[in-house]
Amino acid sequence: MTYSVGYFIGSLSARSINRTLSKALVRLAPQLEMREIPIKDLPLYNRDLDENYPPEARALKQAIANVDAVLFITPEYNRDIPGSLKNAIDWASRPWGTNSFNRKPSAVIGASPGKIGTAVAQQNLKGILSYCNSPQMNVMEAYLQLTPGLIADDGEVTDEATEQFLRDYMSEFEQFITRVLTVLPRTTVPSSMDDSQMESASKASA
């Protein structure tokens, strides 16, 4: 079975090193059907629009519904994820009771020019995805220091060890998706706790 993966690029920059990383990941995972889920045209989330979701936000939710899993490829901004990515997650998680990430397998990866390689942003993103009830790949982790020339503009990785690492990462993600969706397919899981109950439960424990 070929799984489809929707990937989010957390950067809006045309020169994004995370976009370059996404090209490498697509090249190294021919076994997965990889599709970008764009976030740049989303307005800022406003709950006043929950009854009348804008077309960009509806398209976002549909794009997530159309894939088996999601992959976040993100920079770190001030030790967190960029606001544009958080905004997209907020749209996708709403309206209440229709959280698009519920039981949708996910993984997180990111690149930065610095040595920490987006580790702090990824850690924060994992907390957000936990709240959204997305089963997450815990191992492997991938914190990339993207030095100039390591990945060419077309996504070709120039260092063999890095190339193998990224190939292994995508292969591990495919196995993770298989494990999650084979044990209990997302669409047929009897819902012991739906979105609204999850929200009430977390309110009750707060």
Ligand code: FNR
């Ligand atoms: C950064 N950068 C950065 N890098 C990092 O490793 N940790 C950080 O907390 C931050 N903070 C930060 C904030 C803001 C507002 C900007 C613009 C940049 C540097 C960042 O890693 C670098 O610009 C990357 O190239 C951004 O990724 P993209 O856009 O090239 O994919």
